[in-house]
Amino acid sequence: MGDQKNLVMAIVLSILVLVGTEYLFGAKRSQTPPSPAETSAPAAPAPASAPAPGAAKSESAPQSGAQPSAPASPLPAQAARAEVGRITIETPTLKGSIALLGARIDDVTLTLYRETVDPKSPPIGLFEPAGSKHPYHAETGWVAGEGAALKLPDADSLWRADRDRLTPETPITLTWDNGEGLRFERRIAIDAEYMFQVTDRVTNTTDKPVALIPYALLSRTGKPAVQGMYILHEGPLGVFDGTLKETTYSDLDEAKGGSIKMKSTGGWAGITDKYWLAALAPAKGTAINARFLHQRAQTTDKYQVDILNAQAKSLAPGETAENATHIFAGVKQVEMLDRYAFKLGIDRFDLAIDFGWFYFLTKPFFYILQVLNTFLGNFGLAILGLTICVKIVLYPLADKSYKAMSKMKGLQPEMKKLQERFGDDRTRLNQEMMALYKREKVNPMAGCLPIVVQIPIFFALYKVLFVTIEMRHAPFYGWIKDLSAPDPTTVFNLFGLIPWTPPDYLMIGVWPLIMGVTMYLQQKLNPQPADPVQAKVFMVLPFVFTFMLANFSAGLVIYWAWNNVLSIAQQWLIMRRMGVKVSS
Numbered sequence: 001m002g003d004q005k006n007l008v009m010a011i012v013l014s015i016l017v018l019v020g021t022e023y024l025f026g027a028k029r030s031q032t033p034p035s036p037a038e039t040s041a042p043a044a045p046a047p048a049s050a051p052a053p054g055a056a057k058s059e060s061a062p063q064s065g066a067q068p069s070a071p072a073s074p075l076p077a078q079a080a081r082a083e084v085g086r087i088t089i090e091t092p093t094l095k096g097s098i099a100l101l102g103a104r105i106d107d108v109t110l111t112l113y114r115e116t117v118d119p120k121s122p123p124i125g126l127f128e129p130a131g132s133k134h135p136y137h138a139e140t141g142w143v144a145g146e147g148a149a150l151k152l153p154d155a156d157s158l159w160r161a162d163r164d165r166l167t168p169e170t171p172i173t174l175t176w177d178n179g180e181g182l183r184f185e186r187r188i189a190i191d192a193e194y195m196f197q198v199t200d201r202v203t204n205t206t207d208k209p210v211a212l213i214p215y216a217l218l219s220r221t222g223k224p225a226v227q228g229m230y231i232l233h234e235g236p237l238g239v240f241d242g243t244l245k246e247t248t249y250s251d252l253d254e255a256k257g258g259s260i261k262m263k264s265t266g267g268w269a270g271i272t273d274k275y276w277l278a279a280l281a282p283a284k285g286t287a288i289n290a291r292f293l294h295q296r297a298q299t300t301d302k303y304q305v306d307i308l309n310a311q312a313k314s315l316a317p318g319e320t321a322e323n324a325t326h327i328f329a330g331v332k333q334v335e336m337l338d339r340y341a342f343k344l345g346i347d348r349f350d351l352a353i354d355f356g357w358f359y360f361l362t363k364p365f366f367y368i369l370q371v372l373n374t375f376l377g378n379f380g381l382a383i384l385g386l387t388i389c390v391k392i393v394l395y396p397l398a399d400k401s402y403k404a405m406s407k408m409k410g411l412q413p414e415m416k417k418l419q420e421r422f423g424d425d426r427t428r429l430n431q432e433m434m435a436l437y438k439r440e441k442v443n444p445m446a447g448c449l450p451i452v453v454q455i456p457i458f459f460a461l462y463k464v465l466f467v468t469i470e471m472r473h474a475p476f477y478g479w480i481k482d483l484s485a486p487d488p489t490t491v492f493n494l495f496g497l498i499p500w501t502p503p504d505y506l507m508i509g510v511w512p513l514i515m516g517v518t519m520y521l522q523q524k525l526n527p528q529p530a531d532p533v534q535a536k537v538f539m540v541l542p543f544v545f546t547f548m549l550a551n552f553s554a555g556l557v558i559y560w561a562w563n564n565v566l567s568i569a570q571q572w573l574i575m576r577r578m579g580v581k582v583s584s
Contacts, residue, residue, distance in 0.1 A: 102155040106137035135221040145211025145312045151178040181206030194330025204315035214323035216280045217306035232354035236292040238269030252294040260292040281326040284345035361460035380476030465553040483555035516546030518564035
């Protein structure tokens with residue numbers, strides 16, 4: 001009986017792991033530019049941030065450690081964009097604009113993605129200009145070397161542009177002169193996807209040498225709503241010297257001095273949402289100091305990620321210095337991030353997607369689903385195909401397990417006799433049961449193996465469905481319009497016939513019911529525990545799993561139900577072949 005208890009414990013632990021994963025797996029915008037003093041570079045004044053619209057250039061970014069001024073009331077995004085001259089951005093994947101005042105990339109909309117499955121819903125907005133509801137921008141520039149007092153371009157600087165439209169075929173060049181012998185030039189190019197390349201140049205026409213330090217930053221005002229809770233990371237992150245560093249908004253809120261600092265050679269830093277990413281990548285091999293920052297102005301949270309070159313660039317009279325930075329503003333597509341990592345030398349860029357602890361399974365599963373989707377034309381069918389592939393790989397293990405369970409089921413009459421004979425003597429009953437198992441060469445724990453093996457597979461597929469943009473809004477058939485979302489139907493309003501929307505815990509849709517029924521049928525094929533209490537525990541498990549998985553993604557529930565169907569077929573065939581009576 002101890003083995004039966006172990007089996008029950010294995011199942012209970014599996015449930016706890018499934019539920020606990022919801023809470024244990026992995027779950028704006030400051031205007032402070034990088035300060036050399038805080039990043040161990042030569043001391044220099046920080047560049048100013050753009051003024052808030054409506055403030056008539058009166059608001060500038062605070063120096064490091066200072067509290068930012070209270071922001072003005074937010075303007076509609078359209079009004080905020082119209083306040084200054086702008087360069088239009090047009091690519092096959094995004095649209096937006098660049099403000100000539102401050103030369104910030106502060107207006108980016110992802111045109112290929114909508115807020116909901118409704119094709120008429122608004123496209124996803126990523127960057128928004130200052131003064132809008134959720135300001136978010138990227139910028140690059142220079143800070144002065146130690147002891148220098150130089151007039152540098154800031155948020156109030158009005159740049160000149162050589163054209164009014166940025167496309168993959170037509171990069172733009174912005175220029176600004178400080179009137180004191182320094183001429184600044186910023187060339188901005190963009191590819192057909194989501195990568196900007198910003199090349200800053202400065203020419204020294206003075207009669208003295210100048211030392212300047214390149215920087216780049218992402219600034220986000222307001223705390224974004226985190227969608228993944230603890231299932232995936234959302235917030236500041238980056239790869240520094242080959243190691244992924246993730247910081248949640250709450251951890252950054254509580255950080256000493258509101259700052260977390262890193263050093264690296266190469267790598268990247270950014271801010272991630274569930275599906276969207278903004279990231280900064282210096283030229284390969286560049287030594288940098290990086291920071292994650294948080295400041296609070298009254299009731300407004302401001303978050304910033306910045307990188308500062310560790311070495312200043314020295315310009316003798318008549319010399320020109322140059323610095324290149326890649327800025328990603330877009331969608332976390334696996335293949336695209338891998339391609340950027342290879343082409344541009346961005347170290348481990350794919351880690352922007354939180355594949356979790358089972359990375360070694362999650363990413364291969366994703367690629368298998370991609371291939372199957374190419375052939376089958378539907379990610380739901382791809383999930384069914386992946387399930388078959390997993391079944392084939394695990395067939396030897398499952399076959400051995402089901403044979404053991406079939407033998408166990410064949411021993412049910414003998415086990416009942418032992419229970420009737422030694423039911424009042426638990427110790428003797430356990431001894432006789434173990435003797436029976438040994439005599440018949442049956443391992444009662446063999447049936448646990450498929451359950452144990454399925455746990456990492458389940459979580460890996462869960463991660464794929466939850467974190468990859470490719471699964472977002474991917475339809476199946478019938479009522480499933482989004483495989484990454486729960487089944488939208490529920491038995492408690494007769495699947496929509498009753499005009500009532502039940503609470504979330506009563507949203508038990510068709511696919512969760514199918515999964516529960518198949519789990520019950522599979523359980524009926526298994527040998528029943530001799531202990532009536534344990535038998536009752538097993539009996540309620542299908543109901544527990546039905547309610548528990550009802551709020552998981554529909555794709556995952558479809559996988560589980562289909563896996564049950566295949567397991568039932570395999571187990572039934574093995575039992576028939578071994579001459580075990582199928583009905584219980």
